[in-house]
Amino acid sequence: MAVIELKNVRKYYGALEVIKGVDIRVEDGEFAVFVGPSGCGKSTLLRMIAGLEGIDGGDFLLDGRRMNDIAPDKRGIAMVFQSYALYPHMSVAENIGFSLDLKKVPKATIRKEVEAIAEILQLTDYLDRRPAALSGGQRQRVAIGRAIIKKPAVILFDEPLSNLDASLRVQMRAELQRLHRDLKATVVYVTHDQVEAMTMADRIVVLKGGEVAQADAPIALYHRPDNAFVATFIGSPRMNLVPVTIARAADGKAEVTAARLGAIHIDDSAMPLPTGPAQLGVRPEHLRLAADADGDFDSEILVVERLGVETYLTIGSLDQPIMVRVEGDIAMRPGDRARFSIDRQSCHFFDMAGRALPRA
Amino acid sequence: MAPHHAHNPSKRRGADLSAYATLSVISIFCAIPFFWVLLASIDGNASLFLQWPRELTIDNYVRIFMQEDGTRWVLNSLFVVGTATLIVMVLAGLGGYALSRTRAWWKRPFLYTILLIRVLPTTALIVPLYKVLLTANNWLGGVLRAIFGNGPAREILKYVGFIDGYLGLILVLATMQLPLALWIMKTFFDTVPRDYEEAALMDGATMLQRIRRVLIPLALPGLGAAGLFAFISAWGDFLLPLILLSSPDLQTLPLGLFRAFLRVNTIDYGFLAALAFVYLLPAVIAFGFARRFLVQTFSGGVKG
Numbered sequence: 001m002a003v004i005e006l007k008n009v010r011k012y013y014g015a016l017e018v019i020k021g022v023d024i025r026v027e028d029g030e031f032a033v034f035v036g037p038s039g040c041g042k043s044t045l046l047r048m049i050a051g052l053e054g055i056d057g058g059d060f061l062l063d064g065r066r067m068n069d070i071a072p073d074k075r076g077i078a079m080v081f082q083s084y085a086l087y088p089h090m091s092v093a094e095n096i097g098f099s100l101d102l103k104k105v106p107k108a109t110i111r112k113e114v115e116a117i118a119e120i121l122q123l124t125d126y127l128d129r130r131p132a133a134l135s136g137g138q139r140q141r142v143a144i145g146r147a148i149i150k151k152p153a154v155i156l157f158d159e160p161l162s163n164l165d166a167s168l169r170v171q172m173r174a175e176l177q178r179l180h181r182d183l184k185a186t187v188v189y190v191t192h193d194q195v196e197a198m199t200m201a202d203r204i205v206v207l208k209g210g211e212v213a214q215a216d217a218p219i220a221l222y223h224r225p226d227n228a229f230v231a232t233f234i235g236s237p238r239m240n241l242v243p244v245t246i247a248r249a250a251d252g253k254a255e256v257t258a259a260r261l262g263a264i265h266i267d268d269s270a271m272p273l274p275t276g277p278a279q280l281g282v283r284p285e286h287l288r289l290a291a292d293a294d295g296d297f298d299s300e301i302l303v304v305e306r307l308g309v310e311t312y313l314t315i316g317s318l319d320q321p322i323m324v325r326v327e328g329d330i331a332m333r334p335g336d337r338a339r340f341s342i343d344r345q346s347c348h349f350f351d352m353a354g355r356a357l358p359r360a
Numbered sequence: 361m362a363p364h365h366a367h368n369p370s371k372r373r374g375a376d377l378s379a380y381a382t383l384s385v386i387s388i389f390c391a392i393p394f395f396w397v398l399l400a401s402i403d404g405n406a407s408l409f410l411q412w413p414r415e416l417t418i419d420n421y422v423r424i425f426m427q428e429d430g431t432r433w434v435l436n437s438l439f440v441v442g443t444a445t446l447i448v449m450v451l452a453g454l455g456g457y458a459l460s461r462t463r464a465w466w467k468r469p470f471l472y473t474i475l476l477i478r479v480l481p482t483t484a485l486i487v488p489l490y491k492v493l494l495t496a497n498n499w500l501g502g503v504l505r506a507i508f509g510n511g512p513a514r515e516i517l518k519y520v521g522f523i524d525g526y527l528g529l530i531l532v533l534a535t536m537q538l539p540l541a542l543w544i545m546k547t548f549f550d551t552v553p554r555d556y557e558e559a560a561l562m563d564g565a566t567m568l569q570r571i572r573r574v575l576i577p578l579a580l581p582g583l584g585a586a587g588l589f590a591f592i593s594a595w596g597d598f599l600l601p602l603i604l605l606s607s608p609d610l611q612t613l614p615l616g617l618f619r620a621f622l623r624v625n626t627i628d629y630g631f632l633a634a635l636a637f638v639y640l641l642p643a644v645i646a647f648g649f650a651r652r653f654l655v656q657t658f659s660g661g662v663k664g
C-alpha cells in the first residue's frame with residue numbers, strides 16, 4: 001500500500017519560491033506522471049518526495065503518515081536518477097546489491113536476489129561487467145534493478161529515458177509499463193515529454209512554474225483542459241489558439257468571430273458563453289478541408305508537411321499561424337488556397353487570462 | 361587525418377619521420393642526465409664526464425648502505441615525505457570535497473589566497489617560519505621536560521619536535537603541498553555528480569559508508585594525482601630539511617647527498633652518482649604511477 005499525498009507543499013531556494021503550494025494525490029499502485037516544461041519544478045518535487053530536498057511548507061503523507069522529517073532510506077521509496085548514477089567502480093551485480101550489502105544481508109542471499117532481479121531485467125549475462133561496459137539501455141535497466149531490489153512501495157523516476165535514442169525510448173516505455181504491472185508499486189515518473197506522459201500514465205499532473213496546472217487522466221486532459229497552458233501542452237501538434245470575439249446570435253447560439261476565420265455559430269445552450277473577447281482553442285485534428293460549397297473559411301496555405309499517413313498544413317498568417325492535420329497524403333503546394341471547416345463539438349474557449357470557459 | 365595526406369603518403373611519411381626525429385632528440389636530451397648518473401654510479405672510476413665504464417661495480421651502492429648512513433637517510437626521507445603526503449591526501453580529500461559542494465561567496469577568494477602559499481618562495485618565508493616553529497618547539501619542550509624529565513623529553517622531541525624533529529618537518533612539508541592538492545581535489549569533485557552520493561543515501565548508506573564505499577573509490581584518481589604531486593614535490597625539497605633538521609639521526613636523503621658533496625677534499629663522483637640515483641628513483645617511480653591518475657584526473661573525471 002502506498003498512497004502519496006502532497007498537501008500545500010512549498011519549496012524555497014533562498015528568497016525564490018520554486019514550489020508554490022502544490023496539492024497532489026497519487027493512489028496506490030498508480031502510474032503518475034509529472035510533466036511540464038524545463039524548470040517548472042518537477043525534479044524538485046520528486047526530490048522532496050524522495051527526501052533529498054527538505055520540505056519548506058506543507059506536508060507529504062505516505063499512507064497517511066507524515067514523511068517530512070523521515071530519512072530518505074526509511075521512507076520505503078526508491079529512485080532512478082536521470083544520470084542513472086551507477087557506481088563506476090562496482091560491477092553490475094554489486095551495483096544492484098549495494099543496498100542489501102549495506103544492510104549486512106548475507107552474501108549468498110544477495111547473490112540470489114540480484115540474480116532474480118537480473119532475470120526480470122535481462123541482465124543475467126552482464127552481472128560481472130562494469131557500468132562503463134554497458135549500453136545506455138542496459139545501464140538504465142541496472143538503475144531500475146538497483147531500485148526494485150529494495151522492494152519499495154514507491155518508485156520515483158526522473159526523466160529516465162531522456163538519455164536514450166528514440167527507438168530505444170519507445171521500447172523502454174513498454175518495458176517500464178510491464179514492470180509496473182508486475183511490481184504493483186506506486187510510480188511517480190517525471191518527464192518533460194508529453195507523449196511519454198500520455199502513453200504511460202494512469203494520471204498526469206501538469207506542472208507550470210511550481211504550481212499544478214491540472215491533474216487528471218491523460219485522455220481527460222486532452223478533452224477537457226482546464227486552461228490554455230494544459231490545452232497547448234498536451235497533444236501534438238499543439239492546439240491552435242485564436243483570439244476571437246464572442247457575441248450573442250440567438251438564445252443558445254453564440255457568434256464567434258475571428259479576424260481570418262470569419263464568423264461561426266456555436267451551440268451554447270447547455271452553458272451560455274460570456275460575450276466579449278476570448279480565445280478559441282481548436283486542435284489541428286479538428287480542422288478539416290471542406291468542399292467549396294460548405295466550410296467556414298478560406299485561407300492561403302503557407303507550409304505543407306507531407307508525412308504520407310497524414311499531412312500538416314500551416315494556414316492563416318505567419319504572425320498567427322494555424323495548424324491543420326489532414327488524414328492521408330494531400331498533394332497541395334504553398335500558395336494554394338483552400339476552404340476549411342471547424343469541428344464545432346471540439347472547440348475550446350478560454351478567457352483572456354487563459355482559464356477555460358465552462359461548456360456544460 | 362586531413363584528407364590531403366591520404367593522397368600523398370610519401371610526404372606524410374616524411375613529416376612523421378621528422379616529428380619522430382625531433383622527439384627523439386628531445387628525449388635523449390632529457391634522458392642523458394639520468395643515464396649519466398646511472399653509468400657513473402656503477403663505474404669503478406667515474407669522472408665528471410660521460411664515459412662508458414671500463415669496470416662495472418656496485419661498490420658505491422654497498423658503501424651507501426653498509427658504511428654510510430644511507431639506509432637511515434632513505435627511511436627518514438620515506439617516513440617524512442610519506443607521512444606528509446598522507447596528511448595532504450586526507451586533508452585535500454576532505455577539504456576539496458567541502459569546497460566543491462558548498463555554495464559560499466568566500467570560496468573563490470579562499471582558493472586564490474591559499475595558492476599564495478605555493479607562489480611565495482619558501483626561502484623568503486623561512487625566517488618567520490623558523491621563528492614560529494622555534495617558539496612552539498621551546499614551549500613544547502618545556503611542557504615535555506616538566507612531565508617526563510630531561511632525558512626522555514629529548515627522545516620524544518625527536519619525533520614531535522617542531523625544530524629538529526620529524527613532526528615539524530612533516531607539518532611544514534604538508535602545508536606547502538596542501539594548496540595545490542586542494543585545488544586538484546576541488547576541481548576533481550566538481551566533475552563528480554552529486555547523484556552518486558544521493559543514490560547511496562537512498563540505498564541507506566550512512567555518512568561513513570558513503571565516504572568509504574562511494575566517495576573514496578570515486579575520488580581515487582584525483583587523490584592519486586594530488587598525492588603523487590605532493591610526494592614528488594616534497595621529495596625534492598631540500599631547503600626545509602636543511603633548515604629544520606640538525607641531528608644526524610634525522611638526516612634525509614637530500615641532506616646526505618649535500619653533505620657528501622661538501623665532505624671531502626676530492627670529490628668521489630661514483631659515490632655521489634650512486635646516491636643521486638637512489639634519490640632519483642622514488643620520484644621517477646612515483647611519476648610512472650602518476651601518469652595513469654593524471655590522464656584520468658585531467659581528462660574529465662569520473663565516467664560511469
Ligand SMILES: Nc1ncnc2c1ncn2[C@@H]1O[C@H](COP(=O)(O)OP(=O)(O)O)[C@@H](O)[C@H]1O
Nearest residue numbers: 013016018036037038039040041042043044045
Ligand atoms: N539548488 C538550487 N538552487 C537554486 N535554484 C534551484 C536549485 N535547484 C533548482 N533550482 C531552480 O528551481 C526551479 C525548478 O528546478 P527543477 O525542479 O530542476 O525543474 P525541472 O526538473 O522541472 O526542470 C528551476 O527554476 C531551477 O532553476
Ligand SMILES: [Mg+2]
Nearest residue numbers: 042043044159
Ligand atoms: Mg529536472
